[in-house]
Amino acid sequence: MEQKNIVATIYLKKGKAVRSASDFTEIDDVYHLCRMYNDSGIDKLFIFDLSEEDEEHEKNINTIKEINRNLEIKVCAGGNIRRLEDVKKLLYAGCLQVVLNGSKRSSFPLMEEAARRFGKDRILVSIRNVDFLFKNRNGLEDSIHELLVLNTDILDAVENITSVPYIVQLPEYDYDRIVSLLKRSNIRGISGDFINDIETDIMQLKSALSREGIKMDNFAPDLKWSDLKLNSDGMIPVIVQDYRTDEVLMLAYMNEEAFETTINIGKMTYYSRSRNELWTKGMTSGHIQYVKSLTADCDFDTILAKVSQVGAACHTGNPTCFFNNIVKKEYIEKNPLKVLEEVYHIILDRKEHPKEGSYTNYLFDKGIDKILKKVGEECTEIVIAAKNPDPEEIKYEISDFLYHCMVLMVEKGVTWEEITNELSQR
16 A cells, blocks of 8 residues: 655745745744654645745745755645746755646646656646646656645546546545545545644644554554563653764653653653653643654663754753763764764864964965865875775875865855755755
């Protein structure tokens, strides 16, 4: 059975999130809204650019680019796509797919051209009626990945015309209707205003749909509570880590109810031994911990939880509960990503706070042409070193190249996070 998606929608006007395609009332900080969707269990995100002029169009594309730097969910963007260059800009901004407007006459030739250039898996088309499907039915399956159906009244007609799968936008929340729709073979997901509402508990909706026999991307644990070894209080300790940085945030305990609740709602829930009650982290403070993974240790008597932490983990306001030093020995950092990030930040600091006699500042002062010349020279040195049987030389030259490449990255405002995000998308 095909996995079904819960899809949220964001409308962008002048780089801000607004209520709808016709109501430009700003509703929330767009980055905060995206983080909420990212953590709450949303599977896919549609972002529609409502710009009317090129300057606003570029601003919205930059906002989409920033959003993609901080999300793991699939992002599809549409709106104001008039030519192949607009498709390319959105894909280069990190979007997995673009959504063309089926009501525009230019969409079909653009759809075919974009599919040839970028692959049909990157192309979606939105429709309100079946005119687009009737006129272009012979080329649909070769040119688009999915349809976005904006009118539930045409679903039967859509399925009679094409086997292309679709996501349907629902006008309101109706649980029985959702179940009925998601059991259709051609439907890949649902969207709608009730999904956009951050008060909607997406994980609970997914759990309910799973019980209906619908395949959802939610937590289906490989281990049961009975598989774990409990302490004398009938609980299990949980070590909590930030899923991005691996920083240890806190230690707490779960009983069976806390364990099951955590899996069901996707938010870390514990049992307070001092208050003798269940508590979901952040329900009063807002410092919620959204579950990314739960892993048992080799003895099955401790859980490691990786979470997306909103705000501070510690009740004192500290980001982590572990901040009281006992002993500390200096050491040389060997973690590859941390080393690269540390060197990058040193280079960035040199650019922002120039230091006399610094070679890095010499490069920045000479400008982009000098930096590019050095990057090119270091590439050549790597090629020469690679012909030498001694591996030490190539290590040295690659290190030189990476340093100069990071100078170029700082000069152009590109971060390691953007580079690693791009690599992961490939």
